[in-house]
Amino acid sequence: MFTVDWSGNPADDTRGGLSYGFKQYNAKYGETAVAQGAGNGFLYSLAPKITVGLTGTVSKAYDGTTGAVLAGGNYTVSGAVDGDTVSITQTAGSYDTKHVGTGKTVTASLADSHLSAVNGTVKVYGYKTVNMSAAGPVGEITARALTVSTEAVSKVYDGTVSASGTAIVTSGALHPDLCR
Incomplete structure (x- = not known):
């Protein structure tokens, strides 16, 4: 009751x-x-309406994809009423390109189901989003670290310091077949 x-x-x-x-x-x-x-x-x-934006930095090492993972702290929220606290539960987003760089545009699709609201410890229902996506230049994709070595190189003395060898990626390649 x-x-x-x-x-x-x-x-x-x-x-x-x-x-x-x-x-x-x-x-x-x-x-x-x-x-x-x-x-x-x-x-x-x-029927309060929430406007969502992006802030901070969404970062990852290069992995050949545009997938981004956002945290609650990457969102700004405005429009809450009566002392309510509204947070966003959406963690999936995407970078504008898969290439290394900073200031990359990250976009997260939103739905009302991605809103969570409380007033202290009291659950709050019924907030709606104004924008169905949030985007901003908060993305950073860093270069992927590779470990490269060479096989043993030997040469007959010819008066120079140059030698030929084969470079081998030993870790960090995106495709395991490229590592030895």
């Missing part, structure tokens, strides 16, 4: 110290199902 209070906007409420276990936005009275099936909660018709 639970109790819910319906309202238009939390800014118009005086909660008077009421204890609650969840908040839900974008809830229409008599139409919207309650997102959390237990505990006391507040339901609001207000």
Whole structure:
């Protein structure tokens, strides 16, 4: 059993110290199902919109792909209301190219399911994203480290210091067949 209070906007409420276990936005009275099936909660018709951006650096060593892995700290979020904290759970993104460089554009596709919101320890439901992707020049792909050696080289003295040998990649190649 639970109790819910319906309202238009939390800014118009005086909660008077009421204890609650969840908040839900974008809830229409008599139409919207309650997102959390237990505990006391507040339901609001207000439908807050979140704008997401990218910040910091998304970095990896060259691996021949454009795949990027983002962390929560790579996102900026604006538009939260009533002291709520909204975070992004999307970790997959992509670099604009697979090539080594800095200031590379990274793009992450977003959906409302990638939003997670709390108010202190209370779960919050109903936030929506304004933008369905976030992009910015936060990418860095560094050169991949290779270890190269040569086979034993011997030569007959000819008065020069040059010699010929075969370079062997011993580690770091993307394709194991290229390593010996």
